[in-house]
Amino acid sequence: MGFGLNIVASPQNSERCLIVLWPCVTTPPDESKKRRKQTNVYFSVSSFLHSAAIQVQITPAQGEISVGESKFFLCEVVGDAKDIDWFSPSGEKILLSRPNISVSRSDESTSILTIYHANVDNAGIYKCLAKNADKEAQATVQVKIFQKITFQSAPSPQEFNEGDNADIVCDVVSSPPPTIIWKHKGSKLQSAKDVRYKIMDNGHLLIRGIKKVDEGMYNCEARVMARGEIDFRMIKVIVNVLPTIRARKSEVNATADVGESALLACDADGFPEPTVTWAHNNIVLETGDKYSLNEDGSELVIKEVRKVDEGDYTCIAKNKAGEKTEEVSLNVFVLPNITYFNNQTASEFDDEVTLTCEASGDPTPTISWRFGNRVFTEGEQSLDRNVVVRSHARVSSLTLKDVQFTDAGRYLCTASNSIGEDNQQLFLEVRYSPKIMGLVVAHTWEGNPANISCEVAANPRASVVWFRDGIELPTANSTNIKIFNTPTISILEITPESQNDFGSYNCTATNVIGSESKEFILIQAEVPSSPKIEEVQPFSSTAVVEFEEPNSLGGVPILKYRVEWRLPGKEWKSEEYKAEDDMTRITIVGLKPETTYEVKMSAINGKGEGESSRSSTFKTEPVPGEPTSPILEVILVKSSNSAKVKWTKQDDGGSPIIRYLIRYKAKHMSDWKPETHLPSTSNYAMLSGLDWNTDYEVLVVAENQRGRSEPSITSFRTASEPTTVPDTADGGSGLGTGAIVGILIVVFLLLLVAVDVTCYFLNKCGLLMCIAVNVCGKAGPGAKSKDIEEGKAAFSKDESKEPIVEVRTKEENTPNQEGGGPTEPNETTPLTEPEPAAADSPNTAVNRLPPAAANSVTESFSTPQTNSSKNTAAALSNSPKADSECSVGPLVDLSDAPKVAPASSPPVLEPVSPPPANGDRPQNPCESVRAPSSTQSKDLQVDGQSNDARCAPCSDSTTSTQNDGKTVKSDNAKAEPEVKNATAEVKTVPNEAPRANGNESKA
Template sequence: MIQTMDLIWALLFFGYAASLQVEITPMQGEISVGESKFFLCEVVGDAKDIDWYAPNGEKLLPNRQDIIVNRNDESSSTLTIYNADVDNAGVYKCVAKNADKESQGTVNVKIFQKITFKNAPSPQEFNEGDDADIICDVVSSPPASIIWKHKGSKIQVTKDVRFKIMGNNHLQIRGIKKTDEGAYTCEARVMARGEIDLKIIKVIVNVLPSIRTRQSEVNATADINQSVMLACDADGFPEPTVTWARDIIVLESDDKYSLNDDGSELIIKDVKKVDEGDYTCIARNKAGGKEEEVSLNVFVQPRITYLDNQTASELEEQITLTCEASGDPTPTITWSFGRRFFTEGEQSLDGNVMVRSHARVSSLTLKYVQFTDAGQYLCTARNSIGQDQQTMYLEVRYAPKIQGSVTVYTWERNAANISCEVLAHPGASVVWFRDGQQLPSANTTNVKIYNTPAISYLEVTPDSQNDFGSYNCTATNLIGTESKEFLLIQADVPSAPAIERVEPFSSTVVVEFEEPDASGGVAILKYRAEWRMKGQDWTSREYDAEDGLSMITIVGLKPETFYGVKMSAINGKGEGESSTPLTFKTEPVREPSPPKLEGKLQTMGNALKVNWIKQDDGGSPIKHYLIRYRAKHVSDWKPEIRLPHGSEYVVLSSLDWNTEYEVYVVAENQQGKSPPGTISFRTAAEPTTIPDTMTSGSGLGTGAIVGILIVVFVLLLVGVDVTCYFLNKCGFLMCIAVNFCGKSGPGAKNKDIEAGKAAFIKDESKEPIVEVRTEDRTPNHEGGGPTEPNETTPLTDPDGKIMTEDKSIAPEMETEVKKAPTEVKTVPNEAAQTNGNESKA
């Protein structure tokens, strides 16, 4: 029984092993057109062949391009469909065979059309105002429904009649505007399979150009090599191209015309009258074109055609100056002289000046001509587009006019210069007199005369009281003669200054004073301050009398001590009387006064050097200085810096760029700390590049340095030799002059130079007086020529040498020179000059 059951089970096992089973994965297939997909056929059992069959029953071979069959191993095979088409749909069959046994499996492949946008270009362009048809062509199976969206919202055609969805699913916008521009969404949906897809279409609205001319009319001037610009600004979308035309001819850049990059500016070079007319600005883009005209008006600038110099004599009855000019429009003509302006029909209050014009001619008439009328007259021709100017010179001949300071102060044995400034045309000769006697004379050895083209200087060195008094200057030319008396006055010492206020501190005192009522005739040079404690000798100090000096500070005093103080003034003559002494008491010992701060930003830009000036120390020596600083936008101070009492500055470095800082400096003595001296500053902006502050050396080699030293040594030897030649008549240069040139050297001039030094000698007990009186000039003489010396300046020749009497001249020649009148030649046709302010030095 057991053997029978075993036999049955054995037969069943071998029967199952001999049968075949086929399974296809996936069991069903849906493929979108154009997609690819594979199917796996697996066989249970021993299969010799595994084949695939198409829906039409045709066996699929491995060499096909669209459908490929691959035998993976003994029990499986793969069917792959590439780029599926609707023709590939159907039931595919996988058949497994082994001898007379066969098994098969099937799979139903369905092909469908996904949503596809066949024609939906982006961007799509339209002209503003047109009826726009936005294209969106969609194919699918089954057909898709289309929804249009704009700015994220569905377009409601019932709310805006301008929008309409056409039968072909296109979107129509009637009279499209620039505001309609943007992104539109074409959304397709297949409800059967829940498929959705969309296409974003950019809509561009082109706008017809508009033109705005910057100037509808432009004026230009001809024949002056002037260029003129015609300009128009064009707007539109897309940006229009701009061209220019004249008389239907398009203008291009060449020797006559120039266009900028966008064509909006047309430059016409070297404008001529023939360039006048209308020019057309044309703007074009995809939406169309627009034109505007600009008119060019060409005028002729004024030009003066006649203007001549004139000559007159003073007090002549009248003289007329004439100016002619051309231009289009006809120019108006005006005259000016210095700061005075004369216009058509104008007449001065005294009737001496009158202007008349007719057409293109203007005349300026002067009655009773004065020497001040001499000079340059400016004729100006002006019209609406420009002007022309030319000058003419009126020469006035007149008798001498003497100017200069009437009074000159000096003292015995101190040289002074009396200035006789002569205005004359033609030039005048000048003679000096003293008590009717012409200078210099045989009896006067302390008088010298020095002449420039317009000024004669009389240098007087008083020997006694008799040398003070009146001196006469007489000038003569072809027109006439004029004389003027000058006074040489004995100078005196100044009066006492008045002490106005005394402000004592612990160790210093500030004294305010007023200058003396009388300066003695010459400038005050110094002030002397004297102070002392009761019963002790006076201590003094001199202060230079700078401009506006009215306050001095005396230092080094003892606290809580009575002092007396007085002041005196010093000029070149000497020291005047002292003021009445004033008594004051210094303050007790206290904390110091706050230091006075000065800041200087360093070269690197983020460092500051802070200097302080010590004020009153409160009667106790300064122990040290305390420095604190911080950026103003923060509350915390940097660590305090302590410096010894002798310090005068601190450098704060590595500061933040472009930041405002404040600095406190406190002085401390035995009594305590002073209030802080404060200063604020801002650092520089951070540079983009940091300059190289390190230097690599001088750049000169040893040979170059040695060469420079040799050259300097040779030049020094030459200088010494030249000096020996002129002073001691010796040296290599002297040897050449005597042996080869036959010259004896400059010995004769040495005496003159020594004599000239006398002008520099001063009273050993007094400072020299220097007084300068400046005078304004009238318009007939120029201010050129040598620098005017003052009353105590040694007289020199125009070439800079000191003038002396030449001792080598024969006595008869010397006598002839003294008797000859001195001539001062004025420059013809120069502007006249008048007296003015006085100043003392």
């Protein structure tokens, strides 16, 4: 460096130099401290040699500051500078005391300008000036202040009312001004696509007629392209809906003063959920003693409604969007109430008397009057104008002119309006002289007491005296006359001893107003004339006699009718029947089929028996047959696996239908379901629990006393099983665990009972069998086997489950053919009804039977059908076939009555050949146990046959069809002493066998 060169380092680039006199020494850029020392050396050398220039550099050379940010600038001076100053864009020197701009000097050659929290006013050219004596240098830096994207106002959420023009606020500032983009549900909103949207000049989003569907999140996005700057805000838009309100009832009616409450209700909707309040007469109602509101205020209950509560009530629904009101009218009605009435007293033949009644109520009640069965309203009420009703407002009066004693009594005043009525009794007392009423003629005969009644109406009460030929009764010598007095009736009892006691008797009644007399006549009674037989309606073993009562009753009531009948040329048989009101029919029972009879009648009163009518001839009908098959119809139950099987009754074969037998099975199955028995009154059966979408066969058989009809068969197919189960109406959760467990327990118990019942009927074992053996005395399985081995009995395959008959001493009537059908089948009713006993069987048939041991049991044997495939009827019936002769089994006498001595040689009864059977159809044998006759069983029957009767075919024991007349059957049993010794009960083992007496027993 000894070349005498002056080296000046360039302040912009330390690697560049200016050669003056001295060799150039380069300084690496990373050695700034060494450079500064060399520079100082330079300035020292320069100042030593000569006066050199000052240089100034500002770092950074230019500056961009975001509003609100802070930044500093470094001013470096090359050379010896005494002062370093900073000047603002306005040319003013920046002092150290300025609040947001400060200047600091760290050493001799540097000065720092710091701008805190810059704003747009701080922008401009700042100058750094360095001075040394008369030398100075300066450098400038341009400071640019820009605004970053700033959201001044973008509140969230922003709420609007539905239908309004919504101005969604999003105020954004930046420099340069930003570009605003709006997005909703991820899509950019454009006015071209939806005219309801518009982006305003200020960047706001305008939605015309905003809807509830416009609710949601909106994205306000700001962009500055020059800087690539972007920012956004999510704004939640809420659309409030003005409340809508609807009253459940615009008018509510209530009744006052009865403790009733009135419910006023309105339903409000809107967003947000509106609050509901009620007001009456501009006063807001709150829950208290008088009013109560539910939780949401939609229901207002007015307690103990009174008339003052009537009026309009306002239901107010309010939310942020506004409020709506609805009026509900409360109409309060008042029940009628009779507030005034008066009772009256008058004398007969007074000009008039007036009853008054006053009532209150809302609506104003109308007042009516009632006397007995007559009703009086406003205006004239009788042709003679003796009854007049006048009403004004709430008052009504009833005026009676020309008062009669019949006007006395209780009058009912009734006030009524649309919501109720009120009644009040008023009494009119009429004073009048005695009035004698009653029948003036009485009939009797010598020795029979007769009562002559003298009914007296009087006010005040009258005294009554009886006279005969001017002499007051009773006299000292009249021991056959007695008098009994009551407040209104005087009874003269006469027991005629001779013809002189018949004739006229006088009754005289007297009170303070007047007196009245009346003659009564006692006439001697006669026997009645003969009744007239109109028609005889015959049946196989009975006949219904229709007759007219005698023209002359003889003055006294008829007590009995005597009916006599006979075979032509034979002796008359007779029976007496107690006379009843409107009696026009009498039924004769115990007749022979296809037999001619004569019949005649006579009437009996207290005087005696009258003449007999002319005899009429009739012929009984033949024995009826089996019924005709019923007509079937199947109705499927909708959405169910059940079916209703209906049938229509056809010809009953001359004998009433006893019951119907029903069986069914699935077509693909070979076994039929167990047979079901229904009474004759039934016309349908419900089949439940069927398999879905399955073909079924069902057959129905009608049964009467002669047998069973051919089975009626029909087929049907059940519906398909539903694929879904509909929800319950209330959306409940269904059965709880406890309910399900309970159901399972019940089903399990039912299965146990079913198994036990099956074991009882099939194998004679199980719990029921134990109860039957130990409690009811039923023979066990061992006893049954023993009886079979001894040949005493056998059972059919299916029908052994029901007893043949159980005969008790209970009184039973013979059923009519149609009107009085057989009793409803029960456990003791046989499947096939027996033929009735021959009409002329002797009454002492039981006494002629050999005695039976106390523990003996009568069983009958029948062979079941073997070929069930040829005829479907075999599936229904296992009835025994007819035997060639009648068999009489021993009876079990369970009573304490004396035993009947055994007959030395019991007679053998021969049956009449039964009607021909058809193939496999069940027959009706005469094999049965003969029950006690009518004299022992208390049956109301007339036995019209001889004692040498054989076992006759089963005959119809029914009577004629019903009509308006009454039917009476004979009752020989009441007069027979054998009733006391009749057996209490006769039981036979279960079997399907007919009975001999033709009377269906009751369990």
